[in-house]
Amino acid sequence: MTVDARSSLYGSTTVPEEMIGCWERIYIRFSDGTEDKTTRVIWLQTLSGVGDIRIAASRPNLRGRGGFRDCSKDELLKLAEQDCFCGVTLFDPDAKPFPTARWPKEAYLFRFQPVITFPEPGWIEWQGSGTCMIERAPSGAYEEDWRLQSGSRSFAAHLTKRDATTTTCLYVAGEHAIYARNRAVDLPSDKSLLELARDAKYDCSRLQELVDCEFSYGRQKQPGADFKIELSTLPWRQGQPLGVPWVEGLTSKAVNVGDLVFGENWTVESLWRP
Secondary structure (H helix, E strand, O other), X not given: OEOEOOOOEEXXXXXXXXXXXXXXXXXXXXXXXXXXXXOEEEEEEOOOEEEEEEEOOOOOOOOOOOOHHHOOHHHHHHHOOOEEEEEEOEEEOOOOOOOEEEOOHHHEEEEOOOOOOOOOOEEEEEEHHHOEEEEEOOOOOEEEEEEEOOOOOOOEEEEEEOOOOOOEEEEEEOOEEEEEEOOOOOOOXXXXXHHHXXXXXXXXXXXXXXXXXXXXXXXXXXXXXXXXXXXXXXXHHOOOEOOOHHHHHHHOOOOEHHHHHOOOOEEEEEEEOO
16 A cells, blocks of 8 residues: 555545644643643544543652552552543534534544543634644533644654554654553443442452553654653553654655555554655
8 A cells, every 4th residue: 555645645534634743731621610730641643543641640650660560459549540542533624613523432442441531522723823722622611722742743653553462553743652552351331440440349450450551652852763651551661662663764755554664563554744
């Protein structure tokens, strides 16, 4: 399969170019006036696929742990409060009163929390020459302020790992990347992880199964280097390399998408180059 040399697109497109890139949230403001400016939230958008990672500042510092077995029951419960997802963003530019982004249930690939935390679509308004994106809930429940991150518009790609034991994806926007790996067990979609933990009477083995779902955000500090993990649902992964330095080759001038992966065990789902 070849890349469209005229538009530099490969794969399905569900969002406008203005939305492609890595966005970091400045705040979320709720209808009661309260704000959250401390939770770190990254939205990485490709032509259609999206990775979203949300880590609260109140999460304990577990970077020194070697894995789940080194965590106490209380620490595992704190990890169960995290919220991330990956899937497809659907966008209607003609919706009124604002262009609207939607994430219906069928658009999710998998989620860290089994339940959908923010079920509403988002009214989208770009400000500041397109580097500020305001998202509002139609109900008025919240408003989010997103800022485009530097170095995230050189290319964008969505890849899936072949022969993985669980669904595994990679979302890349220039110097930014989100790696997402689903847990090995299926969970009901009507309960949060904390509710499922309570149903299991807080059994540690069950807790480990529930939270063993990785979303890691990394940034590339210099061309040719690997992406260094800055944020992860597995705290001990922070500071480590993401392990995908080859992905920068997607910006080469080759036109055969299959050749761009250099034999790594990944399939290119979409590719955008400006």
